[in-house]
Amino acid sequence: MTDERIIEAWDGSRIPARRIDPRRLLAHDTAHKLVDQARTLQELLRDEKLKLYAEVDAYLDIVLESYGARLGGSRGGLRIEAIDGVRKVEVSVTDYQSVTAAIEAARVLMNEILDDLVGDASDDLRAIVGNAFARNSKTGKISTERVLSLRQLNLSHPKWPQAKDAISDAVITAGSKRYMRFHERDTPHSPWKQIDLNFSSL
Known part of the structure; x- marks a missing residue:
């Protein structure tokens, strides 16, 4: 046909x-x-x-x-466990963050500080700052964790307070996501096993 x-x-x-x-x-x-x-x-x-x-x-x-x-x-995290101790459900809430326009101010200020401290700024420090503002090659996103980690630095520079403020303002909580995980085990004393709902793992 x-x-x-x-x-x-x-x-x-x-x-x-x-x-x-x-x-x-x-x-x-x-x-x-x-x-x-x-x-x-x-x-x-x-x-x-x-x-x-x-x-x-x-x-x-x-x-x-x-x-x-x-x-x-608002519904936060919780655990629901069976009396026999062999099944439980865990619900968690995770905030996800995004960067604002202040990220550019933070980057410029950090570069100015490093330029002024050129004699004292080590290659390691430059790498830390550079990596913090680098975009993921696949997603194009900046790691909010690495950006916020810059606040832990202790720099002797008059612009450092401004830079810390810009770093703080550069990352905001954009929302939250709820996760549910299911666990079971053979006996109350056995290790928990998560029920995998990932299609590729089944």
Whole structure:
């Protein structure tokens, strides 16, 4: 049976399927089929994740209500452990940070300080400062941890207080993310084993 489909190529051209090498067409169809299946699985996992967090919040509401505490608000980390000691769920909240425009002021001030201290600034110090402002080659992002670590330096320079302020202002908390981890073990005295939900590890 002749394949009457028209396949749109990456450059926008439209090619009749019957003119495409069968192996290339097979690769095309397989790629679309697998990605469609992955999308379906992604939606299923997202829905299940929302249900799991709803279960945790419902549990927490019951606990809070039992103590007469106010419901709602920010939900922090907690641990839910079974009486038999072989299963537990851990929920944690991690803040994530981003850099502001003050990062450029911090970088300029640090370079000015190093230039003034050229006689005393070691190669190690220059490397620390340089690495702090370097962008990740893959993500293009600056490490907020390395930038904030510069505040631990103790430099004898009149611009150092300004530089420390700029470093502090350069990093802000952009939001938070909630994580849930599931653990089980054979006996109450066995090591905990995390249930791996990473698709590639299964």
